[in-house]
Amino acid sequence: MIIIETERLYIRELKFEDADQLSKVLSDPESMRYYPEPFSPEKVKNWISWNIENYQEYHHGLWAVVLKTTGQCIGDCGITMQEVENELVPEIGFHIIKEYANQGYATEAALACKTYAFDTLKYQSVYSYTTIDNFPSQRVAEKIGMKKLKSFVKNGREHIIQVAVQDT
Template identity: 65%
Template structure:
């Protein structure tokens, strides 16, 4: 079932059938360089289960990103609840298989998630955060119109949180 559709992509719920495809990004050392370490296959399975639980609890999570042309699995993107210091906030995250980097897919999927957060979920704000070293993800957030919200420490590393505010609120 398609949750979100864009010109080139659609996002759908992750399933356990996605383990091998999702592992192409989550177990890859280059793709996961801003995480403490690449995932094991077992951790990829737990990641999918966590997102399935998020779908039930919040009506959102990270979704599979599918390229319409050829039905290619590109990675995941979506909205999860994350702690930014002492605040639990909705956060857009994404992981795209490196063969598909620099084609605008992360920005396209993340922008669609931002609109979904505002128009469907009615969140007043949506966040993105990453390590201060992760310039590519920060650029995606900037393309979504996000501004720096705060700099903070997590897991012994400096993080940057960015935010977009829903200007359509009444």
């Protein structure tokens, strides 16, 4: 089921059949350099399970990002609930397979998810948080209108949180 459609992408719920494609980003050491470690095949399946649980609990999660032209899953993007300094907040996150990076897909998907968060889910604000050195993700957040809110430490690493607020 398609959740969101953009000019070049379909965004739909993840399925276990997406595990091989998603592994191309989540198990790639270069793509996952801002995470504690790349995901094992089992952790990729657990990631999909976690998102399926999120769909049931929150009516959103990370979704599959699919090219309209080929039907190929090129990563994930969506809204998850994340604990930041003891507060549960909606966070826009994404992972795009590196061969599709730097083509605007992350920005296109993240912008569509931000609009969905405001218009459909009725959130008043959405967040993005990254490790302090994850400049590519910070740039995507800036491109979709997020502003730096603050820095904080999570799991012993410094992070930056960016926020977008619904226009009223």
